[in-house]
Every structure is written in C-alpha cells, then in structure tokens.
Amino acid sequence: MLxxxxxxxxxxxxxxAVPILRDVxxxxxxxxxxxxxxxxxxxxxxxxxxxxxxxxxxATVSGRITLDGLDVHSLRxxxxxxxxxxxxxxIAQNPHAVLNPVLPVERYLIExxxxxxxxxxxxxxxxxxxxxxxxxxxxxxxxxxxxxxxLSGGMLQRVVIAGAIAGEPKLLLADEPTTALDVTTQAExxxxxxxxxRELGMAMLFVTHDLDLAASVCDRIxxxxxxxxxxxxxxEQLRDHPEHPYTRVLMESRPATVMWASNxxxxxxxx
Amino acid sequence: MPLIFVVRRLAxxxxxxxxxxxxxxxxxxxxxxxxxxFLVQGRTVxxxxxxxIRKQYSLDDPFFVRFWNWFxxxxxxxxxxxxxxxxxxGDLLANRLPTTLTLVLLAAILIVVLxxxxxxxxxxRDGVADKIIILGSNVGFAVPTFFAALILMSIFSVGLGxxxxxxxxxxxxxxxxxxxxxxxxxxxxxxxxVARITRTAxxxxxxxxxxVMASARGVPARLVLGRHIIRNSMLPVSTVVGVHIAxxxxxxxxxxxxxxxxxxxxLLVNAVQKKDFAVVQAIAIILVAAFxxxxxxxxxxxxxxxxxxxxxxxx
Numbered sequence: 001m002l003x004x005x006x007x008x009x010x011x012x013x014x015x016x017a018v019p020i021l022r023d024v025x026x027x028x029x030x031x032x033x034x035x036x037x038x039x040x041x042x043x044x045x046x047x048x049x050x051x052x053x054x055x056x057x058x059a060t061v062s063g064r065i066t067l068d069g070l071d072v073h074s075l076r077x078x079x080x081x082x083x084x085x086x087x088x089x090x091i092a093q094n095p096h097a098v099l100n101p102v103l104p105v106e107r108y109l110i111e112x113x114x115x116x117x118x119x120x121x122x123x124x125x126x127x128x129x130x131x132x133x134x135x136x137x138x139x140x141x142x143x144x145x146x147x148x149x150x151l152s153g154g155m156l157q158r159v160v161i162a163g164a165i166a167g168e169p170k171l172l173l174a175d176e177p178t179t180a181l182d183v184t185t186q187a188e189x190x191x192x193x194x195x196x197x198r199e200l201g202m203a204m205l206f207v208t209h210d211l212d213l214a215a216s217v218c219d220r221i222x223x224x225x226x227x228x229x230x231x232x233x234x235x236e237q238l239r240d241h242p243e244h245p246y247t248r249v250l251m252e253s254r255p256a257t258v259m260w261a262s263n264x265x266x267x268x269x270x271x
Numbered sequence: 272m273p274l275i276f277v278v279r280r281l282a283x284x285x286x287x288x289x290x291x292x293x294x295x296x297x298x299x300x301x302x303x304x305x306x307x308x309f310l311v312q313g314r315t316v317x318x319x320x321x322x323x324i325r326k327q328y329s330l331d332d333p334f335f336v337r338f339w340n341w342f343x344x345x346x347x348x349x350x351x352x353x354x355x356x357x358x359x360x361g362d363l364l365a366n367r368l369p370t371t372l373t374l375v376l377l378a379a380i381l382i383v384v385l386x387x388x389x390x391x392x393x394x395x396r397d398g399v400a401d402k403i404i405i406l407g408s409n410v411g412f413a414v415p416t417f418f419a420a421l422i423l424m425s426i427f428s429v430g431l432g433x434x435x436x437x438x439x440x441x442x443x444x445x446x447x448x449x450x451x452x453x454x455x456x457x458x459x460x461x462x463x464x465v466a467r468i469t470r471t472a473x474x475x476x477x478x479x480x481x482x483v484m485a486s487a488r489g490v491p492a493r494l495v496l497g498r499h500i501i502r503n504s505m506l507p508v509s510t511v512v513g514v515h516i517a518x519x520x521x522x523x524x525x526x527x528x529x530x531x532x533x534x535x536x537x538l539l540v541n542a543v544q545k546k547d548f549a550v551v552q553a554i555a556i557i558l559v560a561a562f563x564x565x566x567x568x569x570x571x572x573x574x575x576x577x578x579x580x581x582x583x584x585x586x
Contacts, residue, residue: 098481100481100503102506102576111485112490117489
C-alpha cells in the first residue's frame with residue numbers, strides 16, 4: 001500500500017546541504033504494522049513527515065513515495081489535501097504542541113472531521129463523543145469543553161489518537177507517540193493505539209527509539225542510523241540475532257518498557 | 272469570561288487611578304514656582320495681596336485637605352477653574368476633547384488595520400513585498416513624529432493639495448478629512464512596530480506544530496491561516512497594540528502642535544507654560560484614566576483570545 005523508494009533528503013543549513021535521509025526504501029502492506037527504530041536525529045521523523053509532505057521548507061527531497069500507486073510528491077492543492085484528510089493520519093510526539101492552545105478540545109476533533117473530511121458539523125459533534133469513548137476517556141463532556149493546557153499529556157494523546165482514527169485512514173503514522181508521556185500512561189496510550197489500529201484494520205508506520213516497544217507492536221522492523229536503514233527483519237530475528245552492530249547497541253541500551261509488555265500480556269489473556 | 276476576572280481588573284484600575292491622582296496632585300506642588308507667582312505675573316505686590324490671593328485659592332490649607340477637596344470635586348466631574356482665564360476646566364476640556372479623541376481614534380484604526388495587514392503580508396510572503404515592509408517599518412520607526420508631520424504636510428497638503436495644512440474641521444466628514452494627515456503622522460512609529468511584531472508572530476505561528484499538523488490533517492489552507500496562524504499570532508500583537516494606542520494620547524500634543532489643532536495636547540502645552548495647575552492636573556488625570564481603560568480593554572481582549580489567561584495556568 002505504502003511504498004517508499006530511495007527517499008533522500010537534504011536540508012540547507014547556512015549554505016551547506018546537510019544530508020538527512022539516504023536512499024530510504026520501505027513498504028507497508030494494508031493492515032500491517034511496521035517499525036522504524038533509531039536514535040534521535042537518525043531521520044525517522046523526517047521519513048514520516050515527507051510521506052505527508054510536511055518536511056521543512058528548506059528541504060530538498062528525491063525518490064518516490066506512492067500510496068496505493070498514487071505518487072504522493074506529484075499531489076498538489078486539493079488532491080494533496082484530500083489525501084491528508086482521508087488516507088493518512090499522523091500522531092506526533094507532543095500532543096500539547098499539536099492542539100491549538102487557544103481552542104477547546106472539541107474544536108480539534110470537529111476541525112478534523114468537518115473542515116478536513118467534510119462530515120456535517122452536527123454529525124461530527126456527536127461522533128467526537130463516541131471517539132473519545134473509544135479511546136477510553138470517561139468524562140467526555142468535560143474533556144470536550146477543556147482547553148489543551150487543562151489536560152494531561154496522556155489525556156491529550158488519546159484525543160489525538162481519537163482524531164487520527166476518526167476518518168478511518170488506511171495508514172497511521174505514529175511518531176514516538178508515547179515518548180513525551182510519563183511511564184504509567186505510556187503503556188495505556190500504547191495499548192489504546194494498538195487496539196484501535198487492530199480493530200479498524202489500519203496499517204501503521206511506527207517510529208520509536210525503543211526497539212523493544214517496536215518489537216511488541218510491529219510485524220516487521222527497520223533499524224535506522226544516520227539517515228539510512230541499516231537492518232530490517234521480524235522482531236524475533238532482530239532481538240535474537242541482530243546483525244548490524246548498531247542494532248545490538250539498541251538492544252542493549254533499551255529502556256525496557258516492562259510496564260507495556262506486562263500490560264499487553266494481561267490484555268491478550270483477557271481477550 | 273469569568274465575572275471575577277473583570278471585577279479584579281476593574282478594582283485594579285480604580286486603585287491605579289486613586290494612587291496616580293494623588294501623585295499628580297503632589298507632583299504639581301513639588302514642581303518649581305507657585306501658582307500665586309503666576310497670578311501676580313511678575314509684578315511686585317505687597318505680602319497682603321499675596322496672602323489674599325493664597326486665601327482665595329485655598330493655597331494655605333494643609334496639603335491633604337487641598338488634595339481631598341480637589342479629589343472629591345474631580346469625582347463629581349468638577350475639575351475646578353483655570354487659573355489663567357477663570358474658565359471652568361471641564362468646559363475647556365469638553366471643547367478640546369473631540370479633536371484629540373478623533374485624532375487618536377483615527378490613528379488607532381490606522382495602527383490596527385494597516386499595521387496588522389502589512390505585518391500579515393510580510394509574514395506570509397518571502398519575496399520583495401516582505402523586504403519592502405521591513406524597510407518601511409524601519410523608516411517609519413526611526414522618523415520622529417514632528418518630522419513625519421512636516422514631510423506629510425509638504426507632500427500631501429502643499430505639494431498635492433489633497434489635505435488641508437491646519438485646523439481640525441467642522442462636522443464629521445470635514446473633521447476626518449482635516450485629521451487624516453495628523454493621524455498618519457501620529458500613528459507612523461506605532462504602525463511600524465505593530466507591523467514588525469505581527470510579521471514575526473505570523474512567521475513563528477506558520478511553523479508552529481499545531482499549524483503544520485492542521486495542514487497535515489487536511490484542514491483547508493485558508494482555515495489554517497485564519498484559525499491557527501493569524502488568530503494565535505494576535506496574542507503578542509494585542510499587547511503591543513494596547514500599549515501603543517494608550518501612548519498615542521500622550522504623543523498627540525506634538526502632532527497637534529505641528530498641525531495647529533486645538534486639542535488637549537495644545538491645551539496642555541499652554542497650561543504647563545502658564546503653570547495653570549487645575550488644567551494640567553485635569554489633563555494628567557485624564558491621560559492616566561485613558562491609559563488605564565485602554566489597558567483594561569486590552570487585558571479583556573487578551574483573555575478572550577487566550578483561555579490560559581482567563582482560566583489560569585496549566586493543571
């Protein structure tokens with residue numbers, strides 16, 4: 001479904017072209033969950049952003065990104081907007097920055113459904129409540145009427161997830177969705193994201209620096225370093241027989257998301 | 272908006288007015304020279320005459336008694352009599368106020384409309400338009416008001432003959448016609464600052480995560496611009512606009528002088544020269560009140576834009 005071929009990117013910084021991505025190629029099939037793992041600055045976020053065409057203005061991009069055969073970089077104006085509104089949704093790292101600080105939470109959800117996807121306003125308002133219920137928020141009316149600064153990061157990230165799944169996109173782009181949250185909510189938010197994705201059968205490209213976390217939610221993983229993919233494989237293979245020395249380093253330095261793992265097992269048992 | 276927020280700001284304004292009216296009254300007496308010296312106009316008079324004058328104007332009462340008498344009168348709208356021509360200060364002000372208010376209002380409209388519009392254009396465009404706006408704002412900020420007044424007069428009044436050179440006009444349309452150039456001269460430095468601040472704020476908001484993510488969610492560009500970029504950039508702009516509009520009232524006298532307008536500013540300059548205490552005090556208090564009221568309005572505007580101000584800080 002998503003096919004990234006030889007994606008390269010350079011950014012002009014003070015008259016010098018700094019390479020950010022080098023020949024990145026990866027594929028995501030429908031309903032599949034793919035991990036993109038690496039340390040900060042390795043280019044994983046930029047890979048995600050260039051799929052949505054929100055790379056920095058001073059970036060030069062080459063290569064080819066297709067979404068169901070459609071060349072993303074050839075899209076302009078209304079076609080690009082429609083692709084962003086309906087086909088792909090992104091969950092960014094810091095939910096406090098993603099929501100406009102001067103607008104209530106309800107406006108964020110309605111904006112995505114009404115203004116972007118064209119759902120009638122009344123219907124969008126009703127659906128906003130249902131979506132919050134779906135991501136495990138209890139005091140729905142209170143949260144809908146709140147401003148971003150009144151809610152915790154975990155609560156807001158659920159709102160962002162609710163906004164992302166509202167249009168049932170084919171592909172979710174998750175950019176370190178739990179990194180900015182505290183450890184206890186990390187596991188909860190991760191569980192909700194994974195559950196929603198499976199329920200709606202959406203594909204996911206999951207960016208993280210935590211190889212262990214990626215291993216627990218992804219079907220296949222790409223390890224990225226200095227703008228290049230250095231190793232790829234299924235989680236077990238990377239965990240048990242890492243080939244590239246960098247993958248080994250990542251395995252050893254993992255910040256062990258034990259909470260998440262145990263939570264996940266409990267859920268599986270519950271199902 | 273919570274009522275308590277408005278009440279708190281109003282109470283603060285009243286406090287400021289009481290304290291500043293005391294300071295205004297006290298400062299006049301700390302200034303060199305005294306009103307009775309002005310009243311005798313340099314003539315040598317006997318101590319008896321001086322004493323009679325002092326008695327007539329209650330200048331011998333203790334300071335706090337005088338302050339209290341003046342303060343309670345001001346509260347009832349009675350600013351006393353002018354020392355120089357025995358006219359009621361309230362009447363003097365009422366005659367001059369419309370000119371100054373129209374001047375300040377026109378200048379404020381120019382600052383808000385032109386300043387923000389130019390700033391938005393400069394913030395959104397990267398090419399020549401932006402460079403011209405930066406250059407223009409540098410020039411506008413650097414040129415002193417009286418000089419701008421002369422330049423505007425020589426170009427538009429003397430050269431092109433589009434606007435009158437002096438006077439404040441009769442009737443609404445005529446008044447606006449007469450006051451356009453003075454308002455432009457008065458507005459110029461603030462207009463430049465507001466355009467600059469708006470430009471910077473727009474540039475910052477353009478790259479803010481919530482604006483970028485709104486685009487990434489497929490929100491139409493015109494809504495991203497209005498709802499995310501322009502709306503949020505108005506936060507810093509509203510503060511600057513408020514301070515500058517409040518400052519216009521104090522700055523109006525230079526322009527009134529340059530264009531020979533009979534506003535509050537001209538009245539103040541004359542009153543200071545003549546040491547006409549009652550008039551100077553009245554104008555000073557009006558300036559403080561106007562400053563306070565405009566700042567109150569800006570605070571309320573700011574709170575209505577930004578929920579973090581009206582609802583308190585995070586969590």
